[in-house]
Amino acid sequence: xxxxxxxxxxxxxxxxxxxxxFSSDCRYQTWRKLWVSLAKAEMKLGLPVSKEQVDExxxxxxxxxxxxxxxxxxxxxxxxxxxxxxxxxxxPKAAGIIHLGxxxxxxxxxxxxxxYREALKYIRKELLVxxxxxxxxxxxxxxxPTLGYTHYQPAQxxxxxxxxxxxxxxxxxDIDEIDYVIDRMKLLGCRGTxxxxxxxxxxxxxxxxxxxxxxxxxxxxxxxxxVFDVCGQTYPRKEDSRILNALSSVAQSCYRMAxxxxxxxxxxxxxxxxxxxxxxxxxxxxKRNPMRSERICSLxxxxxxxxxxxxxxxxxxxxxxxxxxxxxxRISMPEGFLCADAILRLAQNVTNGLVVNEKVIExxxxxxxxxxxxxxxxxxxxxRGGDRQEVHEIIRECSMxxxxxxxxxxxxxxLSRLAANKEFGLTEEEMNELLLxxxxxxxxxxxxxxxxxxxxxxxxxxxxxxxxxxx
Numbered sequence: 125x126x127x128x129x130x131x132x133x134x135x136x137x138x139x140x141x142x143x144x145x146f147s148s149d150c151r152y153q154t155w156r157k158l159w160v161s162l163a164k165a166e167m168k169l170g171l172p173v174s175k176e177q178v179d180e181x182x183x184x185x186x187x188x189x190x191x192x193x194x195x196x197x198x199x200x201x202x203x204x205x206x207x208x209x210x211x212x213x214x215x216p217k218a219a220g221i222i223h224l225g226x227x228x229x230x231x232x233x234x235x236x237x238x239x240y241r242e243a244l245k246y247i248r249k250e251l252l253v254x255x256x257x258x259x260x261x262x263x264x265x266x267x268x269p270t271l272g273y274t275h276y277q278p279a280q281x282x283x284x285x286x287x288x289x290x291x292x293x294x295x296x297x298d299i300d301e302i303d304y305v306i307d308r309m310k311l312l313g314c315r316g317t318x319x320x321x322x323x324x325x326x327x328x329x330x331x332x333x334x335x336x337x338x339x340x341x342x343x344x345x346x347x348x349x350x351v352f353d354v355c356g357q358t359y360p361r362k363e364d365s366r367i368l369n370a371l372s373s374v375a376q377s378c379y380r381m382a383x384x385x386x387x388x389x390x391x392x393x394x395x396x397x398x399x400x401x402x403x404x405x406x407x408x409x410x411k412r413n414p415m416r417s418e419r420i421c422s423l424x425x426x427x428x429x430x431x432x433x434x435x436x437x438x439x440x441x442x443x444x445x446x447x448x449x450x451x452x453x454r455i456s457m458p459e460g461f462l463c464a465d466a467i468l469r470l471a472q473n474v475t476n477g478l479v480v481n482e483k484v485i486e487x488x489x490x491x492x493x494x495x496x497x498x499x500x501x502x503x504x505x506x507x508r509g510g511d512r513q514e515v516h517e518i519i520r521e522c523s524m525x526x527x528x529x530x531x532x533x534x535x536x537x538x539l540s541r542l543a544a545n546k547e548f549g550l551t552e553e554e555m556n557e558l559l560l561x562x563x564x565x566x567x568x569x570x571x572x573x574x575x576x577x578x579x580x581x582x583x584x585x586x587x588x589x590x591x592x593x594x595x
Contacts, residue, residue: 133459137423137466145243146458149188154238155207155231156185158342159222162314165341166224169334171327177218184214204228225323226314229445233312233359236457238346240367241309243461248302250468251374255295256586257475259576262288266572269561270393270485271492278492281561284394284480286568289575291384294377296579301370312359313339313351318444356444364457365434371464372431375424378467382420385474389414392484397477420470427463430456476588493559494538495523500558501542501550508549518545 134143144150160181167173189210197206204223212219223230266285273279316323321335328334339351352359388394389412396414433456437449498519505515519542526538539559543552 131459131462133462133466137469138462139465139469141246142243142462142465145239145246146461148190149186150239151235152188152193152207153185154235155204156181156188156211157345158231158234159208159211160185161342161345162224162226162230162338163218163221164345165338166221166327168341169328169338171224173221173224177215177221180215180218181211181222184211187214189213202228204231207231225316225327227317227357229312229358230314234342234346236453237309237311237348237359237363240457240461241306243465244302244306244367244370247371247374247461247464247468248299248306250465250472251295251299251302252583252586253588254468254471254475255292255299255579256583256588257472258288258292258295259579259583260588261285261475261478262292262572263576265480267562267565267569268480268482268485269489269565271488276387278495280496281489281493281564283565283568283572284485285572286565287384289572291377291381292575294380295374296582298370298374298377299582301373305366305370309348309363310350310352310359311339311343311346311348312355313342315339315351315355315357317357319355319357356441358441358445358449361434361438361441361449364453365438368431368434368456368460371460372428374464375427375431375467378420378471379424379428381471382414382417382424382474385417385478386414386421389417391488392481393488395479395481396474397479416470416474420467420474423463423467423470427460427467430460430463489561491536493561493564494526494536494555496564497555497559498523498538500563501555504558505549510547510549514547518542518548 160178163173163178163181167175167178188207192210192213193203193206196209197203200206200209205228208223211222215222262285264285265288266283268284269281270284270287271278272282272287314324315321324335324338325332343349343351385394385396389396395412396416398412433452437452437456440446441449502512502515502519506512522538522541522545526536526541530536539552539555542548542555543550
């Protein structure tokens with residue numbers, strides 16, 4: 125056991141990919157890549173930076189001596205300058221040109237944007253797997269009638285696949301939102317202490333075209349289409365709001381699906397995967413708790429709350445910048461991504477192993493179908509000469525009595541009650557012939573098929589899969 129605190133997102137829930145992406149090595153190597161990009165651009169634009177210096181910097185991107193960094197940071201109380209110093213120790217010929225004309229946010233903010241974009245792309249891939257799992261599930265059960273609910277009270281019939289398509293549509297909306305964010309992400313570039321690029325006006329003797337070209341070259345090195353038109357010292361913190369809002373949307377969709385599964389598992393209609401040796405309760409050995417769906421909901425609540433950090437930070441950026449964003453962002457942004465990753469790994473696991481208890485579903489449908497069919501029964505009774513208002517009153521009275529019996533634990537006897545009324549004009553056998561569940565599911569199969577057909581291009585090459593969860 126370790127004797128220091130470790131985030132459960134790291135030790136229990138998040139993927140190796142996301143943990144590596146937000147690791148110190150990835151962050152600080154990205155800083156060094158940014159310093160290389162800056163030096164390369166400055167060299168090409170005529171500043172006193174040599175190819176030998178650029179080559180030396182490129183050769184030492186990965187060998188970061190964290191002991192040297194820690195010792196230097198103790199002395200100068202500045203993380204970026206500590207890393208500049210450590211980089212210069214392994215690249216002595218280039219030490220004098222590292223960070224030339226830049227301010228700290230050149231590496232910190234640009235690295236964040238680079239990492240966040242990669243993380244969003246990974247989240248998108250995880251979302252596609254969940255959608256693929258649900259697409260296959262919805263297609264398999266698109267015509268299986270099940271009881272629909274409004275206000276969690278029995279309503280009309282839908283199908284198991286149709287319900288899954290509702291979850292799927294939420295996730296498709298999340299993919300659209302993530303695509304929007306990714307497509308519009310911009311790099312900060314190298315803009316100076318207040319975003320004026322004054323240091324480069326000095327370095328380039330007032331040649332603004334070279335400053336624009338430098339930033340274009342840096343953006344191109346990291347595959348960004350453009351930099352922000354204007355900025356202060358940092359990139360606009362509203363970008364963080366946009367990012368965390370997209371992650372919150374994922375959490376909302378996952379929560380909705382997982383909560384539905386928890387309700388359905390309570391009714392024994394649909395269950396999440398349950399492994400052979402899994403223990404549901406330390407005291408009640410018979411229990412099959414929906415612990416994965418519960419965990420999705422638990423983590424989703426955290427992520428939705430975490431997303432509030434970004435708008436609060438964005439709203440208090442004093443003038444050209446303030447540093448009260450830094451400590452918050454170091455926690456809220458990585459944790460937001462790690463949490464979204466953890467939720468989606470669970471969602472993949474659940475959606476790839478859903479268990480449908482068809483006999484339980486069929487029994488529930490049969491129990492409520494007489495009530496659902498009453499409008500059709502009324503129409504048939506009117507066809508046979510009945511008075512619409514009288515027939516409606518017969519159905520109302522018989523329904524109330526049948527419901528009362530059911531609340532006492534007795535079987536539904538609605539059809540026999542209706543048949544006992546000569547004015548109704550239908551026998552119980554004749555009514556049973558009208559009680560075919562397929563007659564009451566409307567366009568559910570067609571709706572599911574249409575959605576699946578529509579998203580086929582999106583899912584091309586995506587395999588139904590399940591993420592291995594640690595606990």
